Amino acid sequence: MLETLTQQPPDALLALIKLYGADPRADKIDLGVGVYRTGQGDTPVFAAVKAAEQKLVDEQDSKAYLGPEGDMEFVHALMPYVFGKADPTMGGRIEGMQTPGGTGAVRLAAALARGAGVGTVWMGTPSWPNHAQILKDLGMTLKGFSHAAADGTADMDSLRAALKEAAPGDAILLHGCCHNPLGIDYTKAQWDELAGLLADAGVLPILDLAYQGLGHGMDEDAYGVRKVLSTVPEALVAYSCDKNFGLYRDRVGAVYAMAADPAQLDAILSNGATLARASWSMPPDHGAAAVRLILADPKLTALWLDELDTMRTRMRQVRDRLAAAGKVGSLDLTPCGTQNGLFSVLALTPEQILKLRTDHGIYMAGSGRINIAGLTTGNIEKFIADLATVTA
Numbered sequence: 413m414l415e416t417l418t419q420q421p422p423d424a425l426l427a428l429i430k431l432y433g434a435d436p437r438a439d440k441i442d443l444g445v446g447v448y449r450t451g452q453g454d455t456p457v458f459a460a461v462k463a464a465e466q467k468l469v470d471e472q473d474s475k476a477y478l479g480p481e482g483d484m485e486f487v488h489a490l491m492p493y494v495f496g497k498a499d500p501t502m503g504g505r506i507e508g509m510q511t512p513g514g515t516g517a518v519r520l521a522a523a524l525a526r527g528a529g530v531g532t533v534w535m536g537t538p539s540w541p542n543h544a545q546i547l548k549d550l551g552m553t554l555k556g557f558s559h560a561a562a563d564g565t566a567d568m569d570s571l572r573a574a575l576k577e578a579a580p581g582d583a584i585l586l587h588g589c590c591h592n593p594l595g596i597d598y599t600k601a602q603w604d605e606l607a608g609l610l611a612d613a614g615v616l617p618i619l620d621l622a623y624q625g626l627g628h629g630m631d632e633d634a635y636g637v638r639k640v641l642s643t644v645p646e647a648l649v650a651y652s653c654d655k656n657f658g659l660y661r662d663r664v665g666a667v668y669a670m671a672a673d674p675a676q677l678d679a680i681l682s683n684g685a686t687l688a689r690a691s692w693s694m695p696p697d698h699g700a701a702a703v704r705l706i707l708a709d710p711k712l713t714a715l716w717l718d719e720l721d722t723m724r725t726r727m728r729q730v731r732d733r734l735a736a737a738g739k740v741g742s743l744d745l746t747p748c749g750t751q752n753g754l755f756s757v758l759a760l761t762p763e764q765i766l767k768l769r770t771d772h773g774i775y776m777a778g779s780g781r782i783n784i785a786g787l788t789t790g791n792i793e794k795f796i797a798d799l800a801t802v803t804a
């Protein structure tokens with residue numbers, strides 16, 4: 413029977429890593445994989461995480477099973493950061509559970525929506541490729557609308573049209589901040605309008621917050637999530653700590669449900685637990701335990717927020733330099749300055765992307781997506797000059 417399984421296409425970004433590794437040029441630039449890099453090109457473990465891990469080694473007295481909901485102290489410790497310190501449970505209407513990374517959170521959120529009868533999910537395109545893959549795997553119907561307009565801002569017309577067409581009981585998947593891959597986020601005014609449109613349309617929002625703190629700040633980046641949650645009766649939020657704590661491979665995430673009535677939460681979360689049990693049984697503990705220890709200790713919290721500030725400031729500096737370059741050949745880098753997070757997409761042709769790789773050792777996704785953090789003071793001038801050559 414197994415011979416009936418057909419070859420699946422390789423992950424394009426993983427293939428790019430291999431090509432980059434095999435390139436002998438000393439001045440090659442990796443803008444492919446989506447991890448933060450320092451100005452020296454490293455992806456170090458946060459000092460706050462190291463300190464928390466040391467505490468874990470010293471103090472953790474058991475590795476016995478927790479349960480499908482994972483570390484609930486971790487789940488609760490994150491809530492003031494996500495939903496605001498004033499009322500992190502929205503009057504007792506929000507509860508969550510730990511998941512293996514943001515991917516597990518998106519998967520569980522979509523599966524919960526499907527269990528609740530959602531068949532169709534609306535989503536702006538392009539999006540993180542795994543979104544469509546997860547929805548497809550769950551047998552849900554994906555309906556797309558354009559995320560960005562030609563002028564590089566969010567395409568509100570397309571979103572309004574989608575919400576007009578959406579049926580009550582559909583869901584919509586939205587990036588909370590730092591859109592992957594476009595870096596184009598809704599403004600506060602757009603979130604304000606969007607929240608009302610969602611409520612009117614009766615669709616279930618699934619909000620994916622994978623980069624909180626990497627755009628403008630922890631509170632600023634949660635504006636959309638908080639606005640939507642204060643406007644609609646119910647919603648699901650998928651959260652990742654893998655970027656903002658640098659815990660990528662430790663797979664740290666959480667899914668939260670906001671119910672119309674606190675009395676519904678137990679049943680909703682029992683479905684989450686059942687789905688988790690059938691998928692991964694329980695989430696990995698280590699990274700979430702480290703986050704819990706950081707958030708329980710004011711000194712470690714301050715250290716973590718400081719490290720996050722440094723990351724954000726560095727990415728803003730890279731974006732400012734790109735924007736200052738303005739028009740480079742036929743390509744306008746100005747929009748990079750107002751975009752957010754790790755990614756932007758450059759309007760390059762496949763031939764130009766290939767030429768950058770073969771002639772100049774610059775590696776980026778076939779879509780033109782670049783990892784902003786792959787650029788440093790040491791390579792950004794070369795990058796801009798090489799862009800000018802291929803777009804002349």
Ligand SMILES: Cc1ncc(COP(=O)(O)O)c(C=O)c1O
Pocket residue numbers: 446512513514515516518540587592620622652653654655660663664665
């Ligand atoms: C938009 C978005 N959501 C979710 C994730 C999942 O992140 P992880 O599973 O690594 O926590 C990613 C990762 O790239 C992402 O870009």
